[in-house]
Amino acid sequence: MTNQETDKISVLYVDDEENNLRSFKATFRKIYKVHTAISGEEGLEVLKNNEIQIIITDQRMPEMTGIEFLTKVLDFKKEPMRMLLTGYSDINAVIDSINKGEVYRYLTKPWNENELRSAIESAYEVFALRKENKELLKKLEIANDQLEFLLRQRLLS
Template sequence: MDPNLSINVLYVDDEVHNLNSFKAGFRRLFNVFTAESAMEGRKILETEMIHIIITDQRMPVMTGIEFLESIIPFFPDPIRILLTGYADINAVIDAINKGQVYKYVQKPWMDEDLRINIEKAFEIYSLRRDNKELTEKLLQANQQLEFLLRQNLLS
């Protein structure tokens, strides 16, 4: 990873000690934003450019999957990682299908594994962003060519 590139990571978990542990483990590597609830997480998304969202599955009021699913229409670009201490296969399936989750990681996480997953997720984020920009440039070039072609056909 390019050391000059800052990756903005949002971690949402209702357990404060998990948030503190995550911040302590990753604040030197990434720009870490934390939220104790889905609502708090959404407020951060509205004010910060977040690349990676990590959320716990089991939270009161709204589960991690419900949170991820609810933000897709408004924040489709961040890559999503679901964390849970429970091996619930239905949650995994829902996460992939509804929450468009890139990775499912079991708690307690291993710092090195999670770091690699965050970096790989950012590579995907960057590739998608680059692809979107190239597609837009290609569409503009096509429109210009069509315009020039029409001009030639009319003259």
């Protein structure tokens, strides 16, 4: 894998329509590392075997809705940013996606390439900031532990 390939944002797109998966991959494969899955179950397998930063899923799929898929994702991977994509303006789906699936963004089908690219880029910015904050918090905890140790040493001497 080239260095350029490892620097690409890793996106998982889950949709039960093969044409949508092909279209997404053809549109974004040059700028993102694109993974696709035709079902929620397949999407979970992709997540278990790959480092994914952004997840985009269709809402209306047989066997597992997009919200159900995103809720299952939260059980084992909280880091990826999650977006729900649907052709139906179902307000209950929007509310559930925000409350249950902790969705970053809700988008409608058919998707607009520029709008979707912008949503992926902004989601990645949030992803990167959260990761950086997590790393800084770890460093701060280590520094606090070291300071506490030094203070105890001085008090005992």
